[in-house]
């Protein structure tokens with residue numbers, strides 16, 4: 001539990017800060033100074049932390065990056081975590097570029113759900129934003145994982161940027177209507193490496209919803225507890241579309257999430273300005289009970305909410321690429 005009476009049930013684990021894409025809203029073209037190998041948690045250390053969290057009732061584990069599939073032998077880690085008692089839901093957030101290569105191994109290891117980040121369905125615009133001409137490969141990855149019915153739901157997450165995503169709204173709506181993939185638009189958040197974020201770059205979920213609704217009428221689906229998305233079904237029954245609006249409609253009230261960075265820092269909020277060094281604790285010979293106590297103390301101080309858009313808001317020094325969403 002945190003100090004606001006919220007029960008933590010969802011752990012996001014960043015397994016690497018490295019990525020094979022260079023998305024404009026995330027990192028510079030030349031990438032960032034990557035963490036050294038010995039700074040990164042080893043598979044056994046990640047497994048130990050997940051085991052301690054699972055013993056405290058944290059049943060949902062999402063693996064993120066950077067780009068998690070660039071971490072060598074990643075499916076082996078997934079398999080280790082799939083056997084941890086108490087882990088009920090094991091999911092992945094990926095840019096999809098290596099998904100075709102790894103789909104079978106991931107499913108064999110126990111993957112249950114996957115979110116694929118795709119910001120445009122138009123090849124040139126995808127290239128423009130990610131600095132990679134990789135849309136066809138990403139779509140092949142999506143098809144590859146979709147062949148496994150045991151991996152559901154499969155979500156496609158698109159970051160919403162003013163002056164870019166307006167043109168993507170209807171193509172993504174068509175995509176959601178003609179496939180089994182759940183499309184979600186995510187408002188641009190101040191976690192970019194350039195610290196260039198400003199409120200006027202945010203295209204709100206409501207604005208995109210209006211663009212889609214004008215062509216394909218939408219009906220709101222009741223919100224699930226802890227859900228980050230406002231979900232709508234198409235009135236004619238052809239699928240769903242969702243909006244994750246952390247800037248215009250924060251959902252911190254029933255937040256049940258905490259994060260572990262690739263270098264073993266516990267972040268109790270996406271926008272935390274402080275972190276707890278679990279790697280130090282793990283490598284100091286501490287017992288599981290001691291690790292648990294460090295986690296409980298940190299989570300008890302979890303932030304009530306973020307302050308994006310408020311006077312005095314401070315962007316965290318750690319960027320999205322080193323947090324993993």
Ligand code: SF4
Pocket residue numbers: 246250251252255256257268269270271303304305306
């Ligand atoms: S901003 Fe922080 S408190 Fe709000 S939903 Fe995200 S992680 Fe939870």
